[in-house]
Amino acid sequence: MIALIDYGVGNLYSVEKALTAVGGKVSVTNDAKVLEQAEKLVLPGVGAFGDCMKNLEATGLIPTILEQAATGKPLLGICVGLQILFEESEESPGARGLGIFKGVVKKIRAENLKLPHIGWNSIEVGRKNSSIKFPAPKLFNGFTDKNFFYFVHSYHAAPSNENLITATTEYGESVTAAVELGNIFATQFHPEKSGDVGLQVLKNFVEL
Numbered sequence: 481m482i483a484l485i486d487y488g489v490g491n492l493y494s495v496e497k498a499l500t501a502v503g504g505k506v507s508v509t510n511d512a513k514v515l516e517q518a519e520k521l522v523l524p525g526v527g528a529f530g531d532c533m534k535n536l537e538a539t540g541l542i543p544t545i546l547e548q549a550a551t552g553k554p555l556l557g558i559c560v561g562l563q564i565l566f567e568e569s570e571e572s573p574g575a576r577g578l579g580i581f582k583g584v585v586k587k588i589r590a591e592n593l594k595l596p597h598i599g600w601n602s603i604e605v606g607r608k609n610s611s612i613k614f615p616a617p618k619l620f621n622g623f624t625d626k627n628f629f630y631f632v633h634s635y636h637a638a639p640s641n642e643n644l645i646t647a648t649t650e651y652g653e654s655v656t657a658a659v660e661l662g663n664i665f666a667t668q669f670h671p672e673k674s675g676d677v678g679l680q681v682l683k684n685f686v687e688l
Contacts, residue, residue: 483518490524498672502683512544525560530572557666583639590652596634602626617646629669
């Protein structure tokens, strides 16, 4: 069972529908016991970094999320659900993220381009430094060329360790599109809104 974490700031119906379509058994929940019993966790997020963290704190679920992630249970963050895995964001000075990954979330430096970045962009899959032995990105298993995914954001993650980045897109600069390390996975794009390729990403997660 996959626990889709409900803290009032995610596109839950679309994510639930997409996960179910690729074979996932999903429970939309804000119950810590359900998170503990689940085989996998999905952390969505829409809106501002600080608001997401405020809502998540109000549920009392943060200790459970961190504990379950530390056990090796697969966790997938989506959109702002990726960003709050980091320590802080330029969007919400003073707000603390979950800190699962070290690094900050920065505003996209895209001169002469509109923000937020909304629409379809192709991604480039691959670790930043291929000379360092990191596992192949599991979320993109079976992807052999550039594919287009749907983005809605003005900020992106800047990990302290750039080898966490498993996919990038170009929007005025190189923008983090996905990160992955061990049992923690996250996409800046919305796989649930990205057609067949997005469903394949979710299927890869479901089948871990």
